[in-house]
Every structure is written in structure tokens, then in C-alpha cells.
Amino acid sequence: MNSTASTQTPAPSLHIALVGNPNCGKTSLFNQLTGSRQKVANYAGVTVERKEGFFSTPNGRAIRVLDLPGAYSLDSTSPDEDVTRDVCLGRHRSEPQPEMLVAVISATNLRLHLRFLLELKQLGLPVIVALNMMDEARRNGLQIDVAGLQADLGMPIVPVVSLNRAGVVPLLQALDLPLPAPPDPLPAGIDPHMEVRRLLATYVVDPSAGTDRLTDRLDRLFLHPVWGPVILLVVLFVMFQTVFAWAQPLMDGLDSGISTFGQIVLKPLPDGILHSLLADGVIAGAGTVIVFLPQILILFLWILALEESGYLPRAAFLLDRLMALAGLSGRSFIPLLSSFACAIPGIMAARTIQNPRDRLVTILIAPLMTCSARLPVYTLLIGAFVPHRTILGIFGLQGLVLFGLYAVAIVSGVIAARVMTRGVKSEEHPLLLELPPYRRPNLKSLALGLWQRAVMFLSRVGTIIVSLNVLLWALSSFPLPPAGAPGAPIDYSLAGRIGHLMQWVFAPIGFNWQICVSLIPGLAAREVAVSSLATVYAIGATDDGAADKLLPLLSTQWSMATAFSLLAWYVYAPQCISTLAVMRRETGSIKTVLWAAAYLFGLAYLAAFLTYHITRAITGVP
Amino acid sequence: MRLSRMKVGAMSRRHIHRGTELMLYLDTLPMGTHAVIEKVEQRASLDPIATRLGELGFVPGEAVQVVATGPMGRDPIAVRLGTSRFALRRGEAARVGLRTAA
Numbered sequence: 080m081n082s083t084a085s086t087q088t089p090a091p092s093l094h095i096a097l098v099g100n101p102n103c104g105k106t107s108l109f110n111q112l113t114g115s116r117q118k119v120a121n122y123a124g125v126t127v128e129r130k131e132g133f134f135s136t137p138n139g140r141a142i143r144v145l146d147l148p149g150a151y152s153l154d155s156t157s158p159d160e161d162v163t164r165d166v167c168l169g170r171h172r173s174e175p176q177p178e179m180l181v182a183v184i185s186a187t188n189l190r191l192h193l194r195f196l197l198e199l200k201q202l203g204l205p206v207i208v209a210l211n212m213m214d215e216a217r218r219n220g221l222q223i224d225v226a227g228l229q230a231d232l233g234m235p236i237v238p239v240v241s242l243n244r245a246g247v248v249p250l251l252q253a254l255d256l257p258l259p260a261p262p263d264p265l266p267a268g269i270d271p272h273m274e275v276r277r278l279l280a281t282y283v284v285d286p287s288a289g290t291d292r293l294t295d296r297l298d299r300l301f302l303h304p305v306w307g308p309v310i311l312l313v314v315l316f317v318m319f320q321t322v323f324a325w326a327q328p329l330m331d332g333l334d335s336g337i338s339t340f341g342q343i344v345l346k347p348l349p350d351g352i353l354h355s356l357l358a359d360g361v362i363a364g365a366g367t368v369i370v371f372l373p374q375i376l377i378l379f380l381w382i383l384a385l386e387e388s389g390y391l392p393r394a395a396f397l398l399d400r401l402m403a404l405a406g407l408s409g410r411s412f413i414p415l416l417s418s419f420a421c422a423i424p425g426i427m428a429a430r431t432i433q434n435p436r437d438r439l440v441t442i443l444i445a446p447l448m449t450c451s452a453r454l455p456v457y458t459l460l461i462g463a464f465v466p467h468r469t470i471l472g473i474f475g476l477q478g479l480v481l482f483g484l485y486a487v488a489i490v491s492g493v494i495a496a497r498v499m500t501r502g503v504k505s506e507e508h509p510l511l512l513e514l515p516p517y518r519r520p521n522l523k524s525l526a527l528g529l530w531q532r533a534v535m536f537l538s539r540v541g542t543i544i545v546s547l548n549v550l551l552w553a554l555s556s557f558p559l560p561p562a563g564a565p566g567a568p569i570d571y572s573l574a575g576r577i578g579h580l581m582q583w584v585f586a587p588i589g590f591n592w593q594i595c596v597s598l599i600p601g602l603a604a605r606e607v608a609v610s611s612l613a614t615v616y617a618i619g620a621t622d623d624g625a626a627d628k629l630l631p632l633l634s635t636q637w638s639m640a641t642a643f644s645l646l647a648w649y650v651y652a653p654q655c656i657s658t659l660a661v662m663r664r665e666t667g668s669i670k671t672v673l674w675a676a677a678y679l680f681g682l683a684y685l686a687a688f689l690t691y692h693i694t695r696a697i698t699g700v701p
Numbered sequence: 702m703r704l705s706r707m708k709v710g711a712m713s714r715r716h717i718h719r720g721t722e723l724m725l726y727l728d729t730l731p732m733g734t735h736a737v738i739e740k741v742e743q744r745a746s747l748d749p750i751a752t753r754l755g756e757l758g759f760v761p762g763e764a765v766q767v768v769a770t771g772p773m774g775r776d777p778i779a780v781r782l783g784t785s786r787f788a789l790r791r792g793e794a795a796r797v798g799l800r801t802a803a
Contacts (some may be wrong), residue, residue, distance in 0.1 A: 396769075
């Protein structure tokens with residue numbers, strides 16, 4: 080930067096969009112440019128993630144940047160490529176056409192990425208080319224005549240390394256310059272592939288043919304017909320182990336932190352309505368859910384790291400045939416794995432599946448993959464009803480039951496998918512998946528991803544979950560019982576009455592009215608069921624502080640059949656409004672959503688019914 | 702020629718007699734063998750898979766090599782195409798006609 084430039088008034092603000100192939104490093108460039116100044120939302124009408132960020136150039140130019148979904152072509156084959164095409168062409172309903180595109184291409188994969196770049200020349204928009212991963216390309220022995228390529232393409236090329244801040248400075252400086260003229264479109268009759276070949280032959284010296292030897296070596300191991308699946312199994316096993324083992328101390332810490340906090344806050348308050356509201360509604364409600372933050376974050380850390388490293392597409396490759404048994408393709412594996420964290424990002428990840436029917440089936444079975452919000456319920460009930468015993472010397476019985484619940488859910492998902500896809504064999508399910516080079520996950524990207532998840536989770540706790548719990552507290556507290564009435568006060572409240580009414584439906588599967596009440600707020604978020612039980616029982620019980628004693632309380636008040644029935648219910652439990660809402664947006668069909676809710680409800684009811692009656696028969700309770 | 706074609710018969714081992722040369726397809730290319738793409742066939746008019754194969758760089762003249770096969774039924778296959786790698790099901794790969802590299 081020269082000294083005169085920095086004293087000038089900043090150029091007017093600019094609206095740009097990042098566009099490029101999948102795996103070009105576009106998202107890490109976006110993260111590097113904007114840091115935490117990002118807004119993640121969905122495009123109206125579709126669940127394609129809309130990522131927008133803000134930053135300023137060295138001269139103070141304010142830039143609004145949109146991270147468009149990765150695309151191989153403007154001739155789109157999936158909903159996320161539709162968004163990229165429509166925004167680039169200025170045809171999107173809610174998104175104005177950007178003033179300029181920053182086309183991100185990876186120096187390590189020029190053959191593929193240059194073709195898309197040539198397609199972008201047709202748009203008539205100014206384009207700056209961010210030539211990413213130059214460091215890696217140099218390591219592989221690749222030499223690019225950037226000046227020559229730039230002149231030939233008619234677009235300015237800025238070499239960047241999106242992994243560190245210094246690596247994006249050239250791009251920031253380029254954004255301070257006046258907008259370049261839009262490039263001339265490729266003359267008609269010129270085959271873009273031939274043009275790419277000419278460009279590569281003219282401007283790239285590539286002694287080693289650009290092969291990434293490390294990726295070749297790793298693929299020989301990770302894609303090996305025997306070792307590949309073994310390694311995948313080990314990875315998945317370690318992943319779920321750490322989710323439970325590593326999270327435990329953190330959860331215990333959080334738990335005691337919350338109760339200390341509760342004691343400090345509640346101490347000066349006299350007994351009465353306010354005390355009850357804070358203790359039973361807010362602290363018991365939010366506290367029981369916040370405790371699960373570590374588990375959710377560890378699960379997301381794994382998924383983000385596996386995704387960044389390039390391993391997930393390999394897993395899809397290994398599992399393709401297995402998924403074919405369920406009538407799907409390996410592409411469905413990634414959304415389904417994400418659904419173990421939460422069905423919402425899982426359903427959103429299904430947007431990369433090109434075959435519409437595969438996509439629909441994946442979306443429909445995603446809620447069967449045990450999401451982390453079900454863990455609080457599982458953990459509570461297993462803790463209360465499954466004895467702490469060791470089987471065969473090494474396996475804890477409680478862990479085995481948990482594993483069994485996951486397994487039942489997966490098997491049900493496969494069967495459900497099989498049933499839904501039966502009869503439609505003739506159609507082809509494309510896999511056609513790029514296997515990107517392996518990369519070390521970028522710590523900054525991981526941290527940012529985790530941060531976004533944590534904020535999302537905590538804001539959910541702070542808004543939906545706390546307000547539902549307060550609402551539930553009010554429902555369970557009012558109207559107050561008449562003076563001198565026998566029994567617990569909650570029996571006279573609105574919630575008590577609703578619960579008793581719902582029992583008509585749920586008594587055959589062994590649910591008592593407290594469970595029925597807790598199912599209502601569970602609609603908004605599954606994990607609320609636990610805190611609702613805490614709320615209902617805290618108020619129903621005669622002594623104070625019963626929320627802390629929920630676990631021993633349940634083991635004395637519920638039969639084992641009821642507890643197992645509730646576990647079985649939760650394997651299928653359709654009651655998550657957010658999931659159904661995302662399904663509605665994604666499929667655009669209320670019929671599909673109603674159908675999904677009905678089939679999940681039916682499965683849940685059937686499974687709980689069978690579990691209840693079988694357990695009663697075994698335990699000998701009439 | 703005709704006899705051997707009838708003998709192997711099945712889709713998965715498709716060799717087509719073309720002039721004096723034997724046409725090989727990507728789904729039957731042995732692992733590790735280098736080959737050059739000759740053509741990408743459309744299965745229907747406006748076959749979206751053939752179109753996408755083209756956009757991913759499966760175009761005549763490019764060098765390909767099968768680098769891995771799936772653990773069950775040797776399907777799907779992993780292919781190296783220039784500097785990129787792709788996983789394809791055999792049915793997709795069967796659209797890609799090859800000649801072996803000299």
C-alpha cells in the first residue's frame with residue numbers, strides 16, 4: 080500500500096460473491112476474510128445454507144460477501160447448484176446479483192476448476208480469480224505462469240493461501256482497486272475442455288503431473304477393500320466413544336456449576352412464586368439441557384474434522400454398496416451421519432444428493448438417526464433403570480443398552496428406506512462423488528464451526544427452551560389448588576388436566592400423565608422432555624429441590640416397563656417441530672411432512688406398545 | 702470375438718467390437734492400468750449423468766486410471782482423472798469408452 084492510498088476516502092462499499100467448485104477452499108477463504116463476522120441462514124424456500132459475511136479492505140472499503148454453494152457447473156443438478164446459478168445470473172428471488180464475483184480455483188486441480196471459470200466468463204460480471212492453494216501446488220512441483228494466464232483469461236488473478244491471514248492479503252489489496260472490466264465470453268464454437276487444455280499446456284509447467292503423492296498413498300490404505308472398512312469402523316467407534324467418554328467430566332463440571340449458580344441466585348429469595356419460577360422453571364429447565372453442550376460439540380467437532388480432512392467422501396465410497404441395500408447411494412451417508420448430531424443439518428446436507436427420490440428418502444429417514452437431543456432422555460432413563468453391571472468382563476450393561484438403542488434406530492432406518500424405495504429399481508442412483516485431496520483440518524475453521532454450533536445451541540436454550548419451560552411451569556402451577564385440597568397441587572393445574580386427557584391415548588403404552596405433559600414441550604425440542612419432567616416432578620413433589628433428584632425419583636415412581644417404553648418411543652419419536660419445519664421447507668410439500676410425522680408416530684407407538692407389554696410380561700408386573 | 706463376447710455376456714464385462722480394435726469401458730478397466738478416454742456415451746437423450754461426467758472432466762483425450770474398488774462386489778470404483786479423483790458406480794463408469802494408453 081502506498082501512503083497516498085491510505086489517506087484517500089474509502090471506495091464505496093461493495094457486494095461480492097465467492098463462487099467455485101466444491102473443495103476449492105472457498106469456505107476457508109470465506110472464514111479467513113470474515114472471521115466471526117458471519118451470518119448463517121437459509122435461502123427463502125430452500126434449505127440451502129446462505130452464508131454472508133462482512134469485512135473491510137486495508138483502505139477501509141466495506142465489503143459484503145456471499146459464500147455461494149460449491150458448484151461444478153452453472154448447468155445445475157442439485158438445489159444448491161440452483162442457488163449458485165440463480166444468484167450468478169441475477170435470477171434469484173431474494174438475492175440481488177452481486178457486483179463482482181471472486182472465483183476461487185485451486186491450483187492443485189486446475190483442469191477441473193478452470194473449466195468452471197470459463198463458464199463464469201459468460202456472465203458479463205467483473206471477476207477476480209483467487210488462485211488458492213498455491214503453497215501446496217508449489218510443493219507438488221507445479222509452476223504456473225500467473226501473469227500469462229491472467230492476460231489470456233482477461234481476468235485479474237490473485238494468488239492466495241486461504242489457510243492463514245497473510246495468505247489473503249493480496250486479495251484484500253485487489254479489492255481496493257477499481258472493479259475490473261467483465262471478461263469477454265468464450266467465443267462460440269470453442270470447446271471449453273479444449274480451451275482448458277490449451278491454457279494448461281501454455282501456462283503450466285507440471286513436471287510431476289501435479290499428483291498428490293500423499294493422497295495416493297493414503298487412498299491405498301483408506302480405500303483398501305479390507306483395511307478401508309476396518310479403519311472406517313474404528314473411526315466411527317472411536318468417535319462415539321469420545322462423545323460419551325470425553326464429554327462426561329465436562330458435563331459433570333457444568334452440572335455442578337449450574338447447581339452452585341442456582342444456590343447462589345436462589346438463596347436470598349424467599350419461598351413463593353418467584354422462587355418457584357426461577358428454580359423450577361428457568362434453572363431446572365435450562366440447566367438440564369445446557370449440560371449436553373459438551374457432547375453435542377464433540378460430535379460436531381468430529382464431523383467437521385472428518386469433512387475438512389477429505390475422509391467423509393471416502394466413507395461414502397466404502398459404504399455405497401451397503402447404502403444400496405437400503406435403496407440409496409453412498410451420497411446419503413454424509414447427511415445421515417450428520418443426523419446423529421441433529422437431523423436439521425442432516426436434512427440440509429441432503430441437498431448434495433442429486434437424485435430427487437434418494438434425497439427425499441434420506442430426508443425421511445434422517446429423523447431415525449439418533450440425534451444428540453435424544454441423549455439426555457436416554458442417559459436419564461438408562462441411569463435410572465439399567466443396573467450398573469459389567470457383562471463379559473469389559474462391557475458395561477448401560478453402554479450396551481445405549482448402543483442397542485442406536486443400533487435399533489439404524490436398522491429401522493435401513494428397513495424404512497428399503498420399504499420406501501421398493502418397486503422403483505429401474506432408475507439410476509448416481510454416486511459421481513469427487514474424492515478431494517486429503518488435508519489437515521484447519522484449526523481456525525474448526526473453531527469457527529464449533530463456535531457457530533455452540534451459539535446456535537445456547538440461543539436455542541436461551542429462547543425456545545427457557546420460554547417453553549416457563550410456560551410449562553405456569554401451566555403446571557396454575558390454577559392453584561383450593562385451600563386444604565388433598566394431593567399434589569399439580570393435579571389441579573392446567574398441565575395436570577391436559578396430561579390426564581392425553582393419557583387416553585398413551586395409557587396403553589404405559590405412559591403416566593407426567594410423561595404425557597412432558598411430551599408437549601418436547602415438540603419444540605426433544606431434549607426439553609427431560610427438563611419438563613424435572614419441572615413437572617419438582618412441582619409435583621412436596622419437598623424442594625426435587626429437580627436434582629429426578630433420577631432416583633423416577634426409578635421409584637416408574638415401572639421398568641414404562642421406562643423402556645419411553646426409550647422405545649424416543650427411538651422413533653417424531654415430535655420435533657424444527658425437524659418437521661425443515662422437512663417442509665426442503666421438500667416443499669406439507670403432505671410429505673404429514674406423512675413423515677404419521678409414519679414416525681406410528682412406529683414410535685408400535686415400538687413403545689410392544690416394549691411395554693413384553694417388559695411387563697418378563698418382569699412379571701401385571 | 703463374437704464367441705468370447707457371448708461368453709462374458711453380462712453388462713459388467715462389456716467389450717464391443719469396433720473395427721479391428723477392442724473397445725474398453727471404464728467399468729471394466731483393470732485396476733492400475735492407464736487408459737485414455739475415447740468417448741462418453743449418452744444413455745438417453747440429455748442423459749444428466751453423461752452431461753455431469755463431461756463437466757467433471759471426463760472428456761475424450763483425458764487419461765484415467767482406476768485406483769480402488771469398493772469392498773463389496775468391487776463396486777463403486779475410485780478413478781483418477783488428471784489431478785482429480787472421483788468415485789463412480791460401475792453403471793456410471795460404463796458410459797466412458799476408453800482406449801488403452803500406448
